[in-house]
Amino acid sequence: MANSSTDILFHNYPQSPVAEKVRVVFGMKNLAWRSVEIPRLAPKPMLTALTGGYRRTPVMQIGADIYCDSQCIIRELERRFPSPSVLPVGDAGLLWGLSRWTDGALFDLAVKIVLGSAGENLPADFALDRGRLYFGKNWAEGLKQANVQLPHLAAQMRAPMSWLDTQLADDRPYLLGTEPTLIDAQIYHVVWFIDGRWSAGPNFLSEFKHLKHWQKRVASIGHGTSSELSPEEAIRTARNNESMSATGVAANDPQGLRVADVISITPDVDGGEQSVTGTVRFADAETVTIEREDESCVKVCVHFPRAGYRIEPH
Ligand SMILES: N[C@@H](CCC(=O)N[C@@H](CS)C(=O)NCC(=O)O)C(=O)O
Numbered sequence: 001m002a003n004s005s006t007d008i009l010f011h012n013y014p015q016s017p018v019a020e021k022v023r024v025v026f027g028m029k030n031l032a033w034r035s036v037e038i039p040r041l042a043p044k045p046m047l048t049a050l051t052g053g054y055r056r057t058p059v060m061q062i063g064a065d066i067y068c069d070s071q072c073i074i075r076e077l078e079r080r081f082p083s084p085s086v087l088p089v090g091d092a093g094l095l096w097g098l099s100r101w102t103d104g105a106l107f108d109l110a111v112k113i114v115l116g117s118a119g120e121n122l123p124a125d126f127a128l129d130r131g132r133l134y135f136g137k138n139w140a141e142g143l144k145q146a147n148v149q150l151p152h153l154a155a156q157m158r159a160p161m162s163w164l165d166t167q168l169a170d171d172r173p174y175l176l177g178t179e180p181t182l183i184d185a186q187i188y189h190v191v192w193f194i195d196g197r198w199s200a201g202p203n204f205l206s207e208f209k210h211l212k213h214w215q216k217r218v219a220s221i222g223h224g225t226s227s228e229l230s231p232e233e234a235i236r237t238a239r240n241n242e243s244m245s246a247t248g249v250a251a252n253d254p255q256g257l258r259v260a261d262v263i264s265i266t267p268d269v270d271g272g273e274q275s276v277t278g279t280v281r282f283a284d285a286e287t288v289t290i291e292r293e294d295e296s297c298v299k300v301c302v303h304f305p306r307a308g309y310r311i312e313p314h
Helices: 017-028 045-051 070-080 092-121 124-135 139-148 150-167 182-197 201-205 209-221 231-239
Strands: 009-012 032-037 059-062 065-068 225-228 262-267 276-283 287-293 299-305 309-313
Touching: 009 017, 009 231, 017 070, 017 092, 017 182, 017 209, 032 231, 045 059, 045 065, 045 231, 045 299, 059 070, 059 231, 065 070, 070 092, 070 299, 092 124, 092 139, 092 150, 092 182, 124 139, 139 150, 150 182, 150 201, 150 209, 182 201, 182 209, 201 209, 262 287, 276 299
Parallel strands: 009 032, 032 225, 065 299
Antiparallel strands: 009 059, 059 065, 262 276, 262 309, 276 287, 287 299
């Protein structure tokens, strides 16, 4: 019997920096959520049964709606739980723009530093999985270069860290002033990652005194309230609910999408990832939503950002 669960189910694992970004947003909004732990390495059959193939971390589920990518997840959290907002009126557009840098070039740089610094110590299965995901087809050479180029990569990271330290130099509590916003979570997840997973990270960051204070302050926001939920229960939740997604395609769609078109969606990077196929339910400038049904007849709507994703018609 379909009902309309509004519980937040969050598919993640503790070490994931991108999941940490969203966990901090849960904290900023003081939300209660259920944590569904997923494996760190593909395959992740219980997750991809819901997403249709998308394997990255994190994924949020509310009933039979599945939100892929932190961009899409945070947009939906802001829509469903608008107060307190993490997107201050008047700055939201620029914050989203800036998030393309934090999620793109800055996060990629952090990944190169963390994986490159581990060098030969990376377990083979982890190196193969993450190498292909982040360094493309020629990943073994990419990983080697990241190790050789570590001083250069650290210099590239030092510049933005010093900009942020300057931004915080007047002892403001958060990057934009007195209240935490999305940009705090966006920057924090990168700092958290290099601090915790790069052996030289704590020493590297120690020169940025204001940034270190701010890091502690953001950490103290916490993650809201969470309790565990099994993947089986998450799938059951999807089965027992109906999507609450809107239907329709906004005017001027550059790819001419129409409701019920069959399309495939993949992250627009060379990560060797499986695409997700379904029929268009909704699309606008920011989001695309497809309907899909897995072999065991669980019907879901899967939501992706438009920015950073490639859509192919069938
Ligand atoms: N653009 C995605 C990036 C997600 C991403 O790359 N997540 C990393 C973990 S932090 C990942 O998926 N790694 C491989 C995995 O967990 O299987 C987002 O913002 O959610």
